[in-house]
Amino acid sequence: MSRSSVSVAMATYNGARHVREQLDSILAQLAPGDEVVVVDDASSDDTVAVVNAIGDPRVRVHPRDHNLGYVRTFEEAVGLTTGDVVMLSDQDDLWVEGRVDALLAALDRTDVVASGVVLLPDDAPLPSPFRRRPWRLDPATSTHRRRNGARMLAGLMPYYGCAMAVRRSALPIVLPLPPWLTESHDLWIATVGNVTGQMTHVAAPTVRRRIHEANASSSRPRGVRAALVSRVLQVRMWREARRRARVLRRAA
16 A cells, blocks of 8 residues: 655745755655645745755745745645645754654544654753643544643643644645634644544654744743734634534535
């Protein structure tokens, strides 16, 4: 039995310093028929040149001439993929050896998978933003849809886009991203997985995450106002995911 084809969706912006190392870690795990779709969000450095210099036919680069932000960049990258499975990737992390096999195995059970994360350079566990203890996903709670949703609202679920993958069968709900979504595309995908009962948690880390000031997301606590805005956004995500799921059920 042949394995599912894999597409990697990557958004880049001024990532020339680390993107080559990240792509090397990705390409080492991909099959000849897989692909990496890179959408560059109008970088002012030589990110596009660095990616093109890799010279691997599996890598396709789509540079923009104006900046739209990371959410719309990921949306475009996912929309340009063609594989059976879409794996999201940041520009500056490293993939753990065996990531592709681990996520594909999990996707035999559901349409969305989220895995654990460790931190560069020493593979330290991701710390919880509140108690600073190791922050991990529990496979036993994969099917706890409402509990997972409540914990997302409380900021207690370590869902990171860089550690997620989706089957193409989930894209009719995932895409297009809601037009009011200006952050947290990863939480949107996690919401879809939980609302539809198609989420699997993988405890093992599949990404070595690089923390720096330019990260789009952080494990540090947010200010009160930002946290409240995020909670309102998550409630809208949950409602929209439920609405889309109902529409698709009726159409079927």
